[in-house]
Amino acid sequence: MRKTWIPKALAFAAITTGILTGCSASPASSDGKLNVVTTFYPMYEFTKQVAGEHANVVALIPAGAEPHDWEPSAKDMKKVKEASVFVYNGIVEGWVDDALESAGNEKRIVIEASKGITLMEGLPEEEGHGHEHKDDHKEAQDGKVLDPHVWLDPVLAQKEVNTIAEGLAQADPAHKDDYRKNADAYIAKLQALDTSFRTSLTSVKRKEFVTQHTAFGYLAKEYGLTQVPIAGLSPEEEPAPDKMADIIKFAKYNQVKTIFFETLVDPKVAKTIAKEINAKTDVLNPLEGLTSKEMKDNHDYLSVMNSNLEALMKALNE
Known part of the structure; x- marks a missing residue:
């Protein structure tokens, strides 16, 4: 059975009305580093490798939690609100669009790591999948859903790392050379893994x-x-x-x-x-x-x- 995200949108609205009102954008942490929030483990790992010493990187979804059906709490939404950079894969995190809209922050840089990657089709809708997403990521024209698991291909993982590096450089131009250097170093390891x-x-x-x-x-x-x-x-x-x-x-x-x-x-x-x-x-x-x-x-x-x-x-x- 397909799941709907409408109730979640209502929940997000309630959270932002009751808790996030008055929270200001936080372009950097108190130590001057970027405040970067990621969704689940691969996004955290890739971002941490690229950011190096210039950012405090956290993952919303905790160790041991399965991300497909995970939903953010009020505390998580506050982190999204205050993030200077938000990194997600795409498709897996069906709650992201509503969360970003509800936890508005004009200064926040949003990085969709899988953007630009040609996505494969998954199983037909009637066979069930447990995902729900929006816009062009919702489903292919023939009724099949799209497969989000690009990070498991070491070649496509390199593309995600590059996309993350570009986003961090946009958020923090002063350290763009370091982000590029860190990304290249990690990509070399991914290339060795591919080999x-x-x-x-x-x-x-x-x-x-x-x-x-x-x-x-x-x-x-x-x-x-x-x-x-x-x-x-x-x-x-x-x-x-x-x-x-x-x-x-x-x-x-x-x-x-x-x-x-x-x-x-x-x-x-x-x-x-x-x-x-x-x-x-x-x-x-x-x-x-x-x-x-x-x-x-x-x-x-x-x-x-x-x-x-x-x-x-x-x-x-x-």
């Missing part, structure tokens, strides 16, 4: 991998693989019985030995299919957020993506 994926996945025995939800389409396309998702773009979606039967049939026919699940979502569907076909399960992390343990263990985008590569190589060579 690892491309080299490692060229000669795998099989090209198909089964995932719990449709998050790895861009990665699969980039490296000549085929993602076979159990559910749609929303990780909480449970597939219909006939879809489950199709996946089981596909997995048996292709002798799939690993079903991938993710860290922030109940793996019961993946485990059910794995049990049915006598396969094992493993983690393929969509990096929609890190768990508290992952953060404590100092994992980041690069380390998790390398873990994803190892998991893919193992499964595709079985």
Whole structure:
């Protein structure tokens, strides 16, 4: 069932009327650094890498929270209001347009990191997805929704980093050279990651991998693989019985030995299919957020993506 964001817009209006009235724009923190608010983990990590010492970067969506259905609190809205820069991916954060409108700030620079990237279509609307977004991001003309998971493609991640760097330079021209230098340094690491994926996945025995939800389409396309998702773009979606039967049939026919699940979502569907076909399960992390343990263990985008590569190589060579 499709979700509507109308009630959220009403909630935002109430928040801004009761709490944000009188809040002034804060172009910089008390220490003189940019006050940058990001939405979920990849946006936080990319922005932090580019900003370096010139900004205080925070993420609205906390560790361990699944971002698809997350909604901002009054405290979060205050942060949005006072941000000098706001960074979001696009599509995932269906609440953003209403939040930015309600928490008005004429001086705030808004960066949509996926802007300019050609987005892939997701599953048809009737199969369910759990997203709702606006304007040209709402849906493709044939009724399919658009896939937001561009950050999982190391090549497209580089484009997002560039877009973030350009936005920070606009907000803080005095340090634009540093933002460019930081972005280039991080992009070099993303290029190395891309090389690892491309080299490692060229000669795998099989090209198909089964995932719990449709998050790895861009990665699969980039490296000549085929993602076979159990559910749609929303990780909480449970597939219909006939879809489950199709996946089981596909997995048996292709002798799939690993079903991938993710860290922030109940793996019961993946485990059910794995049990049915006598396969094992493993983690393929969509990096929609890190768990508290992952953060404590100092994992980041690069380390998790390398873990994803190892998991893919193992499964595709079985």
